[in-house]
Amino acid sequence: MAGRTGRSLTGERALSRLIASMAPVLDDRRHAIRAMDVAESPSADVFALIREEEGWTIILPDPLGDWARISLAVHSDLAAVGLTAAISGALAAAGIAANVVAGFHHDHILVPWARRQEALDILNSLGDEA
Template identity: 55%
Template sequence: MDGERDLSRLLAALDPELHADRYSISEASKPTLGDGDFAIVREAEGLTLIRPDPSGEWARISLGVHSSLDAVGLTAALSSLLAEAGISANIVAALRHDHIFVQWDRREEALAILRG
């Protein structure tokens, strides 16, 4: 599996990027992504859609580091850092990068923590 697995190297190379769009995380009725939608997640209770939304309450921070899906500790380390500041971290892992959704009003603070 490609990507970095070593936690210390992952943390040293995070390279977080704050996206300009606001996002909503809501229930979806159809299992298809529309143009510009970020992700759809299928759960037993239904579908969750993550998409850009001008009235959305979430900001997306993408990590530039190419992390392996079987890397151990990255999600825990990042969510712990943000939790210490009282910032919710909703993390979506993809094949190459992780994406953290944080409260819109705390996005700059979250970015500063991740850069620190």
Template identity: 50%
Template sequence: MRDGRAMIAAMAPRLDPRSWRFVLVSPDTAPQLLGAAIGTFREDEGVTAIVPTAVAEELGIEGPDFARITLMVHSDLEGVGLTAAVSGALAETGIACNMVAAYHHDHAFVPTGDADEALNVLRNLAASWK
């Protein structure tokens, strides 16, 4: 789906019960982190992996924990407006948001303590565009 308005209305946000941590991969942690990662990104400074909090803790890697909210609409990678609407609605309520786009869905990572409020914000956003 490419139409922004339709994507927002149909996003059907779903909260993942697990918590996630963004971590920097090092040579000694690469096998465990990359094997458990749901996403990675290579930057000039290194490789970031998004891994279950439990995996990061087992390796002694500190950091904030995030809840993942998956937007269940099959969004088009060339669609316009969904990311802006989601991040904007969350920003208006003071909730930090890290968006990750994958082939079928977009995912909003929010601080775990804000997960329920963020889910409600996104449900209300979708309902307001129907």
């Protein structure tokens, strides 16, 4: 099925191909994850916005933020099984926290800023091993 742009609306589902072609990209900006009251309006630079019963969770670039964002270039299907487990498992084995946000086209991993390069190297090595 193709959208208006002619691009497929379904992504890759095969775990081996997802891992082999994930091509992680490190955003050079720091990010923050914050809570915000639902009555507030988020700023235009918000990367992700999640509404929960308690309020909004926002993820946005912030020069004082504690998180780095790594985006996977592969277009993963939302029904793909195992990619989040493979990524979080590899990072967990190294003691690196990973907060995964799935977009329609790509997955994004927020890792501690101080360990961003190590996390990127681990993700790249997963792709090399696939």
